Amino acid sequence: MTHRPALLAPLALLAAALPAMAQEAPAPATPAAKEARIPFPSMIRDFRADGRDAIYLRAGRQWYRGTFFAPCIELPWAWRIGFRPSGGVGGIDRFASIIVPREGECRLASLVRIDGKPPERAKKPAKPKG
Structure with a gap:
Protein backbone atom coordinates (compact mmCIF):
# COMPACT_ATOMS: atom_id res chain seq x y z
CA MET A 1 0.00 0.00 0.00
CA THR A 2 2.89 2.37 -0.65
CA HIS A 3 1.13 3.80 -3.69
CA ARG A 4 -1.61 5.59 -1.78
CA PRO A 5 0.51 8.49 -0.49
CA ALA A 6 1.72 9.14 -4.05
CA LEU A 7 -1.91 9.39 -5.20
CA LEU A 8 -3.03 11.53 -2.31
CA ALA A 9 -0.33 14.22 -2.74
CA PRO A 10 -1.61 15.51 -6.13
CA LEU A 11 -5.19 15.40 -4.84
CA ALA A 12 -4.20 17.45 -1.80
CA LEU A 13 -2.59 20.08 -4.06
CA LEU A 14 -5.72 20.23 -6.21
CA ALA A 15 -7.97 20.55 -3.17
CA ALA A 16 -5.84 23.44 -1.89
CA ALA A 17 -6.04 25.24 -5.25
CA LEU A 18 -9.81 24.87 -5.74
CA PRO A 19 -10.90 27.67 -3.36
CA ALA A 20 -8.50 30.13 -5.02
CA MET A 21 -9.73 29.16 -8.49
CA ALA A 22 -13.36 29.52 -7.41
CA GLN A 23 -12.77 33.09 -6.20
CA GLU A 24 -11.26 34.27 -9.49
CA ALA A 25 -14.01 35.69 -11.67
CA PRO A 26 -13.75 34.98 -15.38
CA ALA A 27 -12.78 37.94 -17.54
CA PRO A 28 -15.87 39.57 -19.02
CA ALA A 29 -16.32 38.88 -22.70
CA THR A 30 -16.11 41.90 -24.98
CA PRO A 31 -19.47 42.56 -26.59
CA ALA A 32 -19.65 41.88 -30.30
CA ALA A 33 -20.24 44.87 -32.51
CA LYS A 34 -23.86 45.18 -33.60
CA PHE A 47 -15.63 55.31 -49.13
CA ARG A 48 -12.13 54.37 -48.04
CA ALA A 49 -10.37 51.07 -48.66
CA ASP A 50 -8.58 49.47 -45.73
CA GLY A 51 -6.37 47.19 -47.76
CA ARG A 52 -8.11 44.27 -49.47
CA ASP A 53 -10.03 43.07 -46.44
CA ALA A 54 -12.20 46.00 -45.34
CA ILE A 55 -13.96 49.12 -46.56
CA TYR A 56 -15.23 52.23 -44.78
CA LEU A 57 -18.47 53.77 -46.07
CA ARG A 58 -19.83 57.22 -45.15
CA ALA A 59 -23.59 57.73 -45.14
CA GLY A 60 -24.39 61.27 -44.03
CA ARG A 61 -22.00 62.02 -41.17
CA GLN A 62 -21.81 58.41 -39.98
CA TRP A 63 -19.01 56.02 -40.98
CA TYR A 64 -19.38 52.24 -41.24
CA ARG A 65 -16.77 49.50 -41.54
CA GLY A 66 -17.43 46.54 -43.77
CA THR A 67 -15.36 43.38 -43.95
CA PHE A 68 -15.38 40.88 -46.80
CA PHE A 69 -15.71 37.10 -46.97
CA ALA A 70 -12.62 37.00 -49.19
CA PRO A 71 -10.02 39.63 -50.09
CA CYS A 72 -11.25 42.24 -52.55
CA ILE A 73 -8.05 42.44 -54.58
CA GLU A 74 -8.77 45.54 -56.70
CA LEU A 75 -10.40 47.62 -53.94
CA PRO A 76 -7.26 49.54 -52.88
CA TRP A 77 -6.95 50.93 -56.42
CA ALA A 78 -10.63 51.61 -57.13
CA TRP A 79 -11.69 55.26 -57.13
CA ARG A 80 -15.32 54.36 -57.76
CA ILE A 81 -17.47 51.46 -56.61
CA GLY A 82 -21.03 50.25 -56.98
CA PHE A 83 -23.39 48.33 -54.74
CA ARG A 84 -25.57 45.26 -55.02
CA PRO A 85 -28.05 45.68 -52.15
CA SER A 86 -29.14 42.71 -50.09
CA GLY A 87 -32.06 40.83 -51.56
CA GLY A 88 -35.54 41.86 -50.58
CA VAL A 89 -34.72 44.86 -48.41
CA GLY A 90 -32.62 46.93 -50.78
CA GLY A 91 -30.22 48.34 -48.21
CA ILE A 92 -26.52 47.88 -47.63
CA ASP A 93 -25.83 45.41 -44.84
CA ARG A 94 -23.81 42.24 -44.29
CA PHE A 95 -25.74 40.51 -47.08
CA ALA A 96 -24.87 43.14 -49.74
CA SER A 97 -21.96 43.25 -52.19
CA ILE A 98 -19.56 45.96 -53.28
CA ILE A 99 -19.00 46.09 -57.06
CA VAL A 100 -15.39 46.92 -57.90
CA PRO A 101 -14.24 47.63 -61.48
CA ARG A 102 -11.97 44.90 -62.94
CA GLU A 103 -12.98 42.56 -60.12
CA GLY A 104 -16.72 42.26 -59.87
CA GLU A 105 -18.56 41.55 -56.64
CA CYS A 106 -16.95 41.53 -53.22
CA ARG A 107 -19.46 40.11 -50.71
CA LEU A 108 -19.68 41.72 -47.31
CA ALA A 109 -19.41 39.49 -44.26
CA SER A 110 -20.05 42.27 -41.75
CA LEU A 111 -21.07 45.94 -41.62
CA VAL A 112 -20.83 47.85 -38.33
CA ARG A 113 -21.06 51.49 -37.30
CA ILE A 114 -17.86 53.10 -36.09
CA ASP A 115 -17.27 56.13 -33.90
CA GLY A 116 -15.47 58.98 -35.60
CA LYS A 117 -13.59 58.79 -38.87
CA PRO A 118 -11.71 55.87 -40.44
CA PRO A 119 -8.05 55.43 -39.50
CA GLU A 120 -5.43 57.27 -41.57
CA ARG A 121 -4.27 54.03 -43.22
CA ALA A 122 -7.67 53.70 -44.94
CA LYS A 123 -7.35 55.69 -48.15
CA LYS A 124 -9.03 56.41 -51.41
CA PRO A 125 -6.65 56.50 -54.40
CA ALA A 126 -6.26 59.64 -56.47
CA LYS A 127 -8.55 59.91 -59.48
CA PRO A 128 -6.81 59.06 -62.73
CA LYS A 129 -5.94 62.09 -64.86
CA GLY A 130 -7.30 62.42 -68.32
Whole structure:
Protein backbone atom coordinates (compact mmCIF):
# COMPACT_ATOMS: atom_id res chain seq x y z
CA MET A 1 0.00 0.00 0.00
CA THR A 2 2.89 2.37 -0.65
CA HIS A 3 1.13 3.80 -3.69
CA ARG A 4 -1.61 5.59 -1.78
CA PRO A 5 0.51 8.49 -0.49
CA ALA A 6 1.72 9.14 -4.05
CA LEU A 7 -1.91 9.39 -5.20
CA LEU A 8 -3.03 11.53 -2.31
CA ALA A 9 -0.33 14.22 -2.74
CA PRO A 10 -1.61 15.51 -6.13
CA LEU A 11 -5.19 15.40 -4.84
CA ALA A 12 -4.20 17.45 -1.80
CA LEU A 13 -2.59 20.08 -4.06
CA LEU A 14 -5.72 20.23 -6.21
CA ALA A 15 -7.97 20.55 -3.17
CA ALA A 16 -5.84 23.44 -1.89
CA ALA A 17 -6.04 25.24 -5.25
CA LEU A 18 -9.81 24.87 -5.74
CA PRO A 19 -10.90 27.67 -3.36
CA ALA A 20 -8.50 30.13 -5.02
CA MET A 21 -9.73 29.16 -8.49
CA ALA A 22 -13.36 29.52 -7.41
CA GLN A 23 -12.77 33.09 -6.20
CA GLU A 24 -11.26 34.27 -9.49
CA ALA A 25 -14.01 35.69 -11.67
CA PRO A 26 -13.75 34.98 -15.38
CA ALA A 27 -12.78 37.94 -17.54
CA PRO A 28 -15.87 39.57 -19.02
CA ALA A 29 -16.32 38.88 -22.70
CA THR A 30 -16.11 41.90 -24.98
CA PRO A 31 -19.47 42.56 -26.59
CA ALA A 32 -19.65 41.88 -30.30
CA ALA A 33 -20.24 44.87 -32.51
CA LYS A 34 -23.86 45.18 -33.60
CA GLU A 35 -24.49 44.67 -37.30
CA ALA A 36 -25.65 47.83 -39.05
CA ARG A 37 -27.71 48.64 -42.13
CA ILE A 38 -27.62 51.63 -44.48
CA PRO A 39 -31.22 51.93 -45.74
CA PHE A 40 -30.43 53.17 -49.27
CA PRO A 41 -27.26 52.87 -51.37
CA SER A 42 -27.83 56.47 -52.53
CA MET A 43 -27.05 57.62 -48.97
CA ILE A 44 -23.38 56.60 -49.35
CA ARG A 45 -21.28 59.68 -50.09
CA ASP A 46 -17.72 58.43 -49.66
CA PHE A 47 -15.63 55.31 -49.13
CA ARG A 48 -12.13 54.37 -48.04
CA ALA A 49 -10.37 51.07 -48.66
CA ASP A 50 -8.58 49.47 -45.73
CA GLY A 51 -6.37 47.19 -47.76
CA ARG A 52 -8.11 44.27 -49.47
CA ASP A 53 -10.03 43.07 -46.44
CA ALA A 54 -12.20 46.00 -45.34
CA ILE A 55 -13.96 49.12 -46.56
CA TYR A 56 -15.23 52.23 -44.78
CA LEU A 57 -18.47 53.77 -46.07
CA ARG A 58 -19.83 57.22 -45.15
CA ALA A 59 -23.59 57.73 -45.14
CA GLY A 60 -24.39 61.27 -44.03
CA ARG A 61 -22.00 62.02 -41.17
CA GLN A 62 -21.81 58.41 -39.98
CA TRP A 63 -19.01 56.02 -40.98
CA TYR A 64 -19.38 52.24 -41.24
CA ARG A 65 -16.77 49.50 -41.54
CA GLY A 66 -17.43 46.54 -43.77
CA THR A 67 -15.36 43.38 -43.95
CA PHE A 68 -15.38 40.88 -46.80
CA PHE A 69 -15.71 37.10 -46.97
CA ALA A 70 -12.62 37.00 -49.19
CA PRO A 71 -10.02 39.63 -50.09
CA CYS A 72 -11.25 42.24 -52.55
CA ILE A 73 -8.05 42.44 -54.58
CA GLU A 74 -8.77 45.54 -56.70
CA LEU A 75 -10.40 47.62 -53.94
CA PRO A 76 -7.26 49.54 -52.88
CA TRP A 77 -6.95 50.93 -56.42
CA ALA A 78 -10.63 51.61 -57.13
CA TRP A 79 -11.69 55.26 -57.13
CA ARG A 80 -15.32 54.36 -57.76
CA ILE A 81 -17.47 51.46 -56.61
CA GLY A 82 -21.03 50.25 -56.98
CA PHE A 83 -23.39 48.33 -54.74
CA ARG A 84 -25.57 45.26 -55.02
CA PRO A 85 -28.05 45.68 -52.15
CA SER A 86 -29.14 42.71 -50.09
CA GLY A 87 -32.06 40.83 -51.56
CA GLY A 88 -35.54 41.86 -50.58
CA VAL A 89 -34.72 44.86 -48.41
CA GLY A 90 -32.62 46.93 -50.78
CA GLY A 91 -30.22 48.34 -48.21
CA ILE A 92 -26.52 47.88 -47.63
CA ASP A 93 -25.83 45.41 -44.84
CA ARG A 94 -23.81 42.24 -44.29
CA PHE A 95 -25.74 40.51 -47.08
CA ALA A 96 -24.87 43.14 -49.74
CA SER A 97 -21.96 43.25 -52.19
CA ILE A 98 -19.56 45.96 -53.28
CA ILE A 99 -19.00 46.09 -57.06
CA VAL A 100 -15.39 46.92 -57.90
CA PRO A 101 -14.24 47.63 -61.48
CA ARG A 102 -11.97 44.90 -62.94
CA GLU A 103 -12.98 42.56 -60.12
CA GLY A 104 -16.72 42.26 -59.87
CA GLU A 105 -18.56 41.55 -56.64
CA CYS A 106 -16.95 41.53 -53.22
CA ARG A 107 -19.46 40.11 -50.71
CA LEU A 108 -19.68 41.72 -47.31
CA ALA A 109 -19.41 39.49 -44.26
CA SER A 110 -20.05 42.27 -41.75
CA LEU A 111 -21.07 45.94 -41.62
CA VAL A 112 -20.83 47.85 -38.33
CA ARG A 113 -21.06 51.49 -37.30
CA ILE A 114 -17.86 53.10 -36.09
CA ASP A 115 -17.27 56.13 -33.90
CA GLY A 116 -15.47 58.98 -35.60
CA LYS A 117 -13.59 58.79 -38.87
CA PRO A 118 -11.71 55.87 -40.44
CA PRO A 119 -8.05 55.43 -39.50
CA GLU A 120 -5.43 57.27 -41.57
CA ARG A 121 -4.27 54.03 -43.22
CA ALA A 122 -7.67 53.70 -44.94
CA LYS A 123 -7.35 55.69 -48.15
CA LYS A 124 -9.03 56.41 -51.41
CA PRO A 125 -6.65 56.50 -54.40
CA ALA A 126 -6.26 59.64 -56.47
CA LYS A 127 -8.55 59.91 -59.48
CA PRO A 128 -6.81 59.06 -62.73
CA LYS A 129 -5.94 62.09 -64.86
CA GLY A 130 -7.30 62.42 -68.32
